[in-house]
Amino acid sequence: MPMVEAINVKKRFGSNEVLKGISLRVEPGQVLCLIGPSGSGKSTILRCLNHLESINAGRIYVDGTLMGYREEGSALHEMHPRDIAAQRQHIGMVFQRFNLFPHLTALQNIAEAPIGVQGVPREEALEQAAQLLARVGLSDKADHYPSQLSGGQQQRVAIARALAMKPKLMLFDEPTSALDPELVGDVLEVMKQLAKEGMTMIVVTHEMGFAREVADQVVFMDDGRIVEVGTPAQVIDNPQHERTTAFIRSVL
């Protein structure tokens, strides 16, 4: 069973159709890299996958369950926000701008959701948070507030925060785009490690090196449509479409 299956997903903002029928399939343990020009709908499809945005047509299944709706016979019923929240628990998301909670320390950022949402005992959650911090190489920053961390460190804490919920799937929306060039490497290293450990990941990125090394599938999107899908060797090194070629040339 695929971890993610999106079928013919359409999304409109007002009359502006932003996704015009997107279909994706990601098997467990696979890494899919999503590339494409700004405004092509990469963030939107990612946000639809964990139902931060509702969709206008199509279906999204994560780990075999339909996202955001209950299907009874042929009828769809809106889900209670509580149930949607429960679905999201197992889908980690990492944002371009980190979105750490500024009033909590690094350790508290990581432990907040396990304690508050999953009811993990405090001691246990803090213990686990400390282990996650070690895993992203930030053991010494446990008591630092986000404002006291560099962008790269903040993003690694954000990854640890998402991992604390023991997700089956991780979504990354341009995780290194807001970082100074010398800080990108540390974050990518953590993500590569995660991929190696078998995490299922969908990554929006302009880092072609990362995509080549880690991705099982590369998807090129433009104007709300998927233009090209394939292995990194196919899409990045030997693109079949003119728009893909132009885009790849512009980011390399």
Next chain:
Amino acid sequence: MLERCVLTDQNFADEIVAKPLRHVWRWVVGAFLLLGVYALCWSIATSPNIDGAVFGKYVFNGLIIDGAIKTVWITAVSMIVATVLATLLAIMRLSTNPLLKGFSIAFVAFFRGTPLLLQIVFWGFLGLIWPLTTIGIPFTDIVFFQAKTSDVMSPIFAGIIALSLNEAAYASEIVRAGILSVDVGQTEAAKSLGMGAGYTLRRIVLPQAMRVIIPPMGNETISMLKSTAMLSLVAVTELYTRAQIISATNYKQVELMAVAGFWYLIMNAILSVPQSYLEHRYGKGVANQNERWFRLPFRGAKQ
């Protein structure tokens, strides 16, 4: 490295020693102000109509102190009730439910749009409109509790209701602005971690909104403390009323107002302590605000 300036052929190795600018007007204006203040003090001190001894006699008078204590706790209770109501009103205002939103807008319009004085009198004389207070299920005969309104609505109770509701209207706008000041990315991150709306509000949004909410709420508290004086209209024996009652018997109005004014100033000065503590507590994580709230001056400011 350049050794000498091309224009002047000097190397300017000495530190700059410049004659300080003389602020002539600063001194002139300052002197005038001092003179004015001195003249005012002198005229008060030597006035045959103001009796300094009366101030001294009443400033620690038992009734005055008791009135001041009443002022403090009426302010505290009203402020707490108002803050809770304000938070509810702000959340209702921001909700997508048109009924809740409409109620909140109407509430704020009503209680901000009429004079506080009028509201105090209204609650104080509620018994004239509804002589009986009944708690039961509307439009049925089921009654849990019934009593004369004038017995239920003691002056203090009426005063606290009036001040709380009026303040809630103002404070709800402050809380709303605070909530809106928090980046939407915060709610998104919370959602993506599976947090529900209530939890997100309590643990993520409100703690960050506090930084924006507390300074104006400090203002509101000061304002509330002074507004309690209006409760004299419904015979609440707080500080101002007490001063008024005493002055009505000894005709020393100015001295007793000075006594009351003195205590209002003291109480407001004390209020700034909890405010600064709260500002510090909710400033956590904001750059430059991670030091201790209070550091003894002789311990040295540098770490």
